Structure formats: C-alpha cells, structure tokens
Amino acid sequence: MKAFQHRRFLQLYDVLKTKEDICLIMELIIGEKLFERVINDEFILTERLCELYMIQIYEGVHFMHSCNVVHLDMKVYRSDLLCFIIRKCLQAKEYFAHPWLTRRLKIVSTPNDEETTKKILSTKKNYVDLSYNDIDSVIMCLILAFLFGLYIFYRLYQHFFPTPNINPNGKYVLISGCDTGFGHGLAIELDKQGFYVLAGVYIPDNVIALKDKLSSRATVFPLDITKQEDIDAAFELVKNKTKVLHGLVNNAGIAIVGYIDWTSMEAMRKVMDVNYFGHVAMTKKFLPLLIAKRDSRVVNICSAAGYITSPSLSAYCASKYALESFSDCLRREMFPWGLRVSVIEPGFMRTPIIEGHYESFPNFWNRLSSDVQERWGENFLKTKFDIEKTNPFVKYAEDPMKVVRALQHAVMNTVPCIHYRPGLQSSIIFFPLSRLPDWILDRILMIVENLHAIPANVSKQLTD
Structure with a gap:
C-alpha cells in the first residue's frame, strides 16, 4: 500500500476491507490537506492557486489510475471561484473516473511556472479528446x-x-343527434352490424326518414338533450327495452362563429347547453344502465377544438374543452366499474355543422349591436367575414365517414382507444400544432388567419 503514496499528490488516509473489496481512502495534498485549506475562512484562494489545484487534482487521480485504483468520488468544496473552475473542467475530471477511458487522456506533468499552467488549462484537449x-x-x-x-x-x-370486435347480438347502443352527420351515419352502420340502435333525433319530422333506413331492431325517437323531460322520457323508453346499455354516443352539437366581443351571452349559453351540459345530463341519466355490466362504452364526439383554440370559435372551443375534461374525469372515476370512455377529435368534416352555418354579411351585420359595429368597423368585419368563408380547412374539409369508422371502432372493438383523431387535419396538422409553446402557436394562427384590416377604434386607444 505504500506504493499508493505520492510525495506531492496523494497520501493513504485509511483502508476499509470487506469480503470482496478493499477500499483505499486517499487524501489529496499540497503541502497540507487541501480540504482544510479551502474551508478555512482566512484562506484567500487566488486564480493561480485554483489553476494549480486543478492540475494537482488531475495529476493525483491519474496517478491513482496508473496504480489500477478506480476513483469513485470527488467532492467540490467551498469557494465560488474553485467551483467555477471545477465546473469548467467537469468533463475532463469525470473521465478520470473511468479506467477504460484513461488511455484517451493525455496527462502532462505538473508545470513549474505559471505560464505553462495557464496554457494547460486553456487547452482542454490536453486532458480529453472525447x-x-x-x-x-x-x-x-x-x-x-x-x-x-x-x-x-x-x-x-x-x-x-388488429384486435377483434365484440359480438353485437343483443347489445343496445344509444346515439343522440342522428338527424344528419356522424350520428346519422353511425346509426346506419351499427344497425347493419346487428346492434340494437336507439337513435335520438332533434327534429321530429326526421323520425320517419331515419326509420326507413334502419331495420326493425332499431328504435328512433325525438330527443332534445337540452330538455330534462326529453332525457327522462328517453330513459324510460330504453329501460323498458333493456336493463343493460352497451354504449352511449353523445353526438349532438352546434357551432357559432364569431369573436367573443360579437357573440352574445345567450349564444354562448346555447352552445354550452348543447355541446356540454346536454351530454353531461345524458351521461348521468344513463350511467346506471351503462355500469350494469362491465365493458360498456361512453363515446363523446368532441373536436380538434377540444385541444387547440382558434379565433372566432370561443364558444365552440370552450364547450369542447369542457367535454374533454369531463370525459377524462368520467374515465378515471368509473375505472373500477370497467366503463370505457372514448373521445373523438376530428378536424373539419363535410357535415351540415360547417356547410350551413355561414350567413350573408347583411344578416351578420344587422345582428351586431351598434357599439360593436362602431368599435370594429364595417371594413374590418367585412374582411373577417370573407376570410372565414374562404377558410382553407373548411374548403378542404374531409370525408365524415372517417369519423364514423372511428366511432364504430370505439363502440365495437374489444380494446377501444381513449382518443381518436380521424383525418389528416386533426392527426397531422392540429394536434402537432397544439404541442407547440403558446407564443409560437399564436403567431402561426395569426399568419394563417391572414387578417390585414385593423379594427376601427384601435387608433382611438389611449396612450401613456
């Protein structure tokens, strides 16, 4: 063990012996113990001393490695300047702790003059080439x-x-909003697969039209999910047919386009009533039938607007964000019951909700209050109105059958997904954008909106 002593760098401090290992505790020295010198409040650590200490540390550890001793720990003690130098040389220092890298190190002997010391410290490759x-x-x-x-x-x-589908025989699925769009298509497809479809339609006149497209197993009935009496009547109808509900598809929805300042509170409440509170009321009412048997499903038609917010869609986005959160809570709370909850998040699809919501500009202008008209100005509103009508995502809206296929998978498959993003817009464009920092996303959305007009009263803002 005396071989591990070094007259300038190291001394053997202690030895710990186990059945398998012998641990040598070495002390770095330079005239006296380095640790005691550094922690001494009266000790003044100059830059030159720091350089010399680092050289000493390097030489000492290299000497240990040359004796086939593995260096396992090196502590950084007091002094801000020493800590800074050690951090600067941290990479080189750590490499000494790995014997297999020792051969990659080019160690130079301790210099005798200050100029050589500075040269060594300023040239990191003298110590490490990796x-x-x-x-x-x-x-x-x-x-x-x-x-x-x-x-x-x-x-x-x-x-x-692919994972297999369930046996549809004897299984009941309730779908709201089957007048048109996703609900209408899903009712037809599930009926073809052999499910007992319970289809709710908002407009009573659509009951007969949908019945003609379905088999005798299906039941079509009027349903306004914003009215509790309609929900109660639907529950009694379903309960008389079955004690177990395999699936509830909350599909009904409406959209209103316009800035927050242009949208009335009545319009915002209407959107929330249909897109959120109506689905919550339906889920709570039919929950006992859903959890009567494990592996039942609640499928909520949400939107890409449930994870990325676009200007002019404040009410719609707020309702979809709320439905997303509700779905997450429901899934986690009902986990012990084996209830599966899926969310469908499509982009723009060719459905009546986007094909028929644009009105003429005179009608839009007349709906606005006089103070809104004055604040924003006709030129700005007309420009914004025209841009909305030429929205590229609306122009290249996708096939709604992509959503219907996702709905079928959520209802029929033995392992339904939690989130479905059917179509290229949602999966390739909107979802990746939603992962960006908000300040970047804000700029991208402003570029996409391409709105060059300025509101009329911006020039009248007060300045400090």
Missing part, C-alpha cells in the same frame, strides 16, 4: 431511433394483427 456531449448525443439518437422503431413496429402490428 466529451460527454458527444456521448450524450449518440445515446440520445440511439434512444430516439429505438423509440421510433418501436412505434413503427407497434403500428404495423396493429395493422396486421
């Missing part, structure tokens, strides 16, 4: 490549080995 950053980058790339490969493998596995 950095932690290089290793971290390689490891990170390997991890990302592995995760990407794993994702590709998972998607291919899903494609070639």
Whole structure:
C-alpha cells in the first residue's frame, strides 16, 4: 500500500476491507490537506492557486489510475471561484473516473511556472479528446431511433394483427343527434352490424326518414338533450327495452362563429347547453344502465377544438374543452366499474355543422349591436367575414365517414382507444400544432388567419 503514496499528490488516509473489496481512502495534498485549506475562512484562494489545484487534482487521480485504483468520488468544496473552475473542467475530471477511458487522456506533468499552467488549462484537449456531449448525443439518437422503431413496429402490428370486435347480438347502443352527420351515419352502420340502435333525433319530422333506413331492431325517437323531460322520457323508453346499455354516443352539437366581443351571452349559453351540459345530463341519466355490466362504452364526439383554440370559435372551443375534461374525469372515476370512455377529435368534416352555418354579411351585420359595429368597423368585419368563408380547412374539409369508422371502432372493438383523431387535419396538422409553446402557436394562427384590416377604434386607444 505504500506504493499508493505520492510525495506531492496523494497520501493513504485509511483502508476499509470487506469480503470482496478493499477500499483505499486517499487524501489529496499540497503541502497540507487541501480540504482544510479551502474551508478555512482566512484562506484567500487566488486564480493561480485554483489553476494549480486543478492540475494537482488531475495529476493525483491519474496517478491513482496508473496504480489500477478506480476513483469513485470527488467532492467540490467551498469557494465560488474553485467551483467555477471545477465546473469548467467537469468533463475532463469525470473521465478520470473511468479506467477504460484513461488511455484517451493525455496527462502532462505538473508545470513549474505559471505560464505553462495557464496554457494547460486553456487547452482542454490536453486532458480529453472525447466529451460527454458527444456521448450524450449518440445515446440520445440511439434512444430516439429505438423509440421510433418501436412505434413503427407497434403500428404495423396493429395493422396486421388488429384486435377483434365484440359480438353485437343483443347489445343496445344509444346515439343522440342522428338527424344528419356522424350520428346519422353511425346509426346506419351499427344497425347493419346487428346492434340494437336507439337513435335520438332533434327534429321530429326526421323520425320517419331515419326509420326507413334502419331495420326493425332499431328504435328512433325525438330527443332534445337540452330538455330534462326529453332525457327522462328517453330513459324510460330504453329501460323498458333493456336493463343493460352497451354504449352511449353523445353526438349532438352546434357551432357559432364569431369573436367573443360579437357573440352574445345567450349564444354562448346555447352552445354550452348543447355541446356540454346536454351530454353531461345524458351521461348521468344513463350511467346506471351503462355500469350494469362491465365493458360498456361512453363515446363523446368532441373536436380538434377540444385541444387547440382558434379565433372566432370561443364558444365552440370552450364547450369542447369542457367535454374533454369531463370525459377524462368520467374515465378515471368509473375505472373500477370497467366503463370505457372514448373521445373523438376530428378536424373539419363535410357535415351540415360547417356547410350551413355561414350567413350573408347583411344578416351578420344587422345582428351586431351598434357599439360593436362602431368599435370594429364595417371594413374590418367585412374582411373577417370573407376570410372565414374562404377558410382553407373548411374548403378542404374531409370525408365524415372517417369519423364514423372511428366511432364504430370505439363502440365495437374489444380494446377501444381513449382518443381518436380521424383525418389528416386533426392527426397531422392540429394536434402537432397544439404541442407547440403558446407564443409560437399564436403567431402561426395569426399568419394563417391572414387578417390585414385593423379594427376601427384601435387608433382611438389611449396612450401613456
């Protein structure tokens, strides 16, 4: 053990012996114990001393490695300047702790003059020719490549080995908002698969039209989800047919376009009543029938507007964000009952909700209050109105059958997904954008909106 002593760098302080290992505790020295010198309040640590201490540390650890002793720990003691120097040389210092990297180190002997010391410290390659950053980058790339490969493998596995569907015989599915759009298409598709479809329509005149498209198993009835009496009547109708409800599809929805300043509180409440409170009321009412048996489903038609907010859709986005949160809470609260909750988040689809909500500008202008008209000005409002009508996402709205297929999977599959983002708009454009920092997303949305007009009263704002 005397071989581990060094007249300038190290001395053997203690030895700890176990059945398997012998631990040598070495002390770095320079005239006297370094630790005691550094923690001494009267000790003044100059820059030159820091340089010399770092050289001493490097030499000492290298000497230990030359004796085949592995260095396991090095503590950083007091003095801001010393800590700074050690941090600057951290990479080089840590490499001394790995014997297999020792051969990569070019150690120079302790210099005898200040100029040589500074030269050594300023030339990091004298100590290390491989950095932690290089290793971290390689490891990170390997991890990302592995995760990407794993994702590709998972998607291919899903494609070639899809999970099976349930047996539809004797299973009842309740769908709201079956007049048109997603609900209408889903009712027809599930009826073809053999489910007992319970289809609620908002307009009573649509009952006969939908019945003609469905089999004798289906039941079509009027349903306004904003009216508790309609929900109660629907519950009694369903309860008389079955004690177990396999699925509830909350599909009914409306949209109103316009800035917050232009949208009346009455309009906002109407959107929330249909898109949120109505679905909450339906879910609460039919929950006893849903949890009567495990593996029942609640499928909520949400939207990409439930995770990314666009100007002019304040009421609609607020209702969809609320429904997203409600769905998450329901899924987690009802986990012990085995209730599956799925959310459908499509982008713009070719349905009546976007094809028929644009009105003429005179009608839009006349609906606004006089103070809103004055505040924003006819030129700005007309420009905004025209831009909304030429929205590229609306112009290239996708096939609604993509949503119907996602709904079918959520209702029929043995392993339904939690989130469905059917179509390219939602999965490829909107969802990645929603992951960006808000300040970046704000700028992107402003560019997409391409609104060059200025509100009339902006020039009248007060200045400090």
